[in-house]
Amino acid sequence: MDWLQRFLTSTIGLKVIMAVSGLVLVGFVIGHMLGNLQIFLEFVEEGMGREALNQYGALLKGNKLLLWGTRVTLLVAVAAHIYSACVLTLRARAARPANYKQHKWLSGSYAVRTMRWGGVILLAFIVYHLLHLTVGSEVTPSIEHCKVVGDGLQCPIFDNVVQGFRQPGVVLFYVIAQLALGFHLAHGIWSLFRTLGLGNPRFDGIIKKIAVGTAAAVTLGNVAIPVSVLVGLVGGAV
Numbered sequence: 001m002d003w004l005q006r007f008l009t010s011t012i013g014l015k016v017i018m019a020v021s022g023l024v025l026v027g028f029v030i031g032h033m034l035g036n037l038q039i040f041l042e043f044v045e046e047g048m049g050r051e052a053l054n055q056y057g058a059l060l061k062g063n064k065l066l067l068w069g070t071r072v073t074l075l076v077a078v079a080a081h082i083y084s085a086c087v088l089t090l091r092a093r094a095a096r097p098a099n100y101k102q103h104k105w106l107s108g109s110y111a112v113r114t115m116r117w118g119g120v121i122l123l124a125f126i127v128y129h130l131l132h133l134t135v136g137s138e139v140t141p142s143i144e145h146c147k148v149v150g151d152g153l154q155c156p157i158f159d160n161v162v163q164g165f166r167q168p169g170v171v172l173f174y175v176i177a178q179l180a181l182g183f184h185l186a187h188g189i190w191s192l193f194r195t196l197g198l199g200n201p202r203f204d205g206i207i208k209k210i211a212v213g214t215a216a217a218v219t220l221g222n223v224a225i226p227v228s229v230l231v232g233l234v235g236g237a238v
């Protein structure tokens with residue numbers, strides 16, 4: 001087990017932890033976005049988006065194993081991701097020569113600095129987002145939790161989302177956070193491929209396309225929801 005401890009504390013081991021935990025988080029972010037995008041089924045037929053979103057919430061909340069399995073996996077992934085980022089940052093600082101300067105997008109010190117600040121904005125966003133749409137608390141006192149009705153669970157996710165995105169300040173914060181997420185994903189996915197051994201310049205073009213394409217799709221999809229609610233395209237005008 002000595003080799004495992006040595007690997008997990010080595011720089012490459014920490015990069016692998018960062019890549020694998022990042023992959024788990026990317027998977028969640030894409031799945032979560034696809035689930036939330038069902039709100040736009042309202043455009044197909046009124047009530048369809050509401051039903052799909054509420055059912056998606058009930059499916060997750062109604063299955064304790066799925067709910068807690070997802071929560072614990074996310075928590076472990078976020079903790080591992082932040083831990084490896086902090087240790088790697090401290091090591092890079094200790095090793096870096098004073099005049100190191102490289103301003104290349106998707107790689108180099110500029111992108112890495114953007115990643116660190118982006119990561120801090122994302123962490124703040126996740127805490128706010130959980131208070132806003134999951135816990136309720138003072139941030140959204142109007143939030144309604146799932147209720148047991150007969151044999152099933154009824155979750156008013158659609159109404160919570162519409163209620164939650166009617167304030168321009170909240171939507172602005174979401175948009176800023178999604179832009180930070182987009183930059184974070186673009187560089188993160190790019191680095192992930194390299195850490196997992198696809199750093200060959202032959203693949204650079206395609207990896208860049210995958211990284212930027214995924215980041216842009218997630219950003220656009222996530223921004224579309226709060227903005228559409230705010231302007232009254234979904235959920236009706238206030």
Ligand code: HEM
Pocket residue numbers: 029032036057060061067071074126129130133134155157160161174178181222223225226
């Ligand atoms: C702007 C687009 C987003 C919308 C509309 C949205 C919507 C929601 C809603 C409605 C819930 C509550 C679900 C429920 O109570 O069943 C939720 C929970 C959650 N969201 Fe989001 N979300 C968005 C973006 C994100 C992003 C970018 C992340 C991560 C970086 C994220 C992470 C989470 C987590 C971790 C939960 C808690 C799930 C649980 O109950 O364990 N969300 N989101």
